[in-house]
Amino acid sequence: MFTGIILAVGSISRIEQREGDCRLTVATGALPMAGVALGDSIAVNGVCLTAVAFANSSFSADVSNETLSRTTLSALQVGAPVNLELALTPSTRMGGHIVSGHVDGIGTILEKKPDGRSYRFKVKAPDGLAKYIAEKGSICIDGISLTVNAVNGAVFEINIVPHTLKETTLGHSEVGARVNLEVDLLARYLERLLQGETAANYQQGVTMELLQKSGFL
Numbered sequence: 001m002f003t004g005i006i007l008a009v010g011s012i013s014r015i016e017q018r019e020g021d022c023r024l025t026v027a028t029g030a031l032p033m034a035g036v037a038l039g040d041s042i043a044v045n046g047v048c049l050t051a052v053a054f055a056n057s058s059f060s061a062d063v064s065n066e067t068l069s070r071t072t073l074s075a076l077q078v079g080a081p082v083n084l085e086l087a088l089t090p091s092t093r094m095g096g097h098i099v100s101g102h103v104d105g106i107g108t109i110l111e112k113k114p115d116g117r118s119y120r121f122k123v124k125a126p127d128g129l130a131k132y133i134a135e136k137g138s139i140c141i142d143g144i145s146l147t148v149n150a151v152n153g154a155v156f157e158i159n160i161v162p163h164t165l166k167e168t169t170l171g172h173s174e175v176g177a178r179v180n181l182e183v184d185l186l187a188r189y190l191e192r193l194l195q196g197e198t199a200a201n202y203q204q205g206v207t208m209e210l211l212q213k214s215g216f217l
Helices: 065-070 127-132 162-167 185-194 196-201 208-213
Strands: 008-018 021-027 041-044 047-054 058-063 081-086 105-115 118-124 138-141 144-152 155-160 178-183
Touching: 008 058, 021 041, 021 065, 041 058, 118 162, 127 178, 127 185, 138 155, 178 185
Parallel strands: none
Antiparallel strands: 008 021, 008 081, 021 058, 041 047, 041 081, 047 058, 105 118, 105 178, 118 155, 138 144, 138 178, 144 155
8 A cells, every 4th residue: 555655756777578578677766765675565656566676776576467458557668767655654654645556547648737836737537437536536646646626527637736746757747648547445445335235247337326226316
């Protein structure tokens, strides 16, 4: 589990193709690696990866075909900057929101414009994720915990303050860039809980009929 508070920006230092999937080596930059052990989880652009080797201020992680197909990690090139966060501990400050590191889909930046010292972004989410995104709710973009300012269909807006622009990869992101999205954990599970005993055979998602049956209407 993570909080969505980025601790450092690292970079991809090596990509090895291995029997159909790959192993990434990530230069950790200023990430505090003291106490990090083999098998620990590290979020890379919001994707939870398991450290399998350490060397020269870097760590390596195997990336499965499932992860490559569902995230932007498959498009990374050597030298690409990445947001890094260590898994939370019982003493970690919960400055963001609960993040699992399990990416729900890939979004696209549609607009980036200045607003005072901040920047406002418009991001298009996959249509299937729109129902989980709410105004003033939380969303994770490339591992960064952010607040949704407005929603219009599958397009949502976020405001990025100067500190976040400086300390994460969003400061260098441009219109058209693809980003990893993780919706709020509670929204994801609420849908499943509403399905109740029909969950084993249920595929449709949240509908007005389901909300009425569950007492919300």
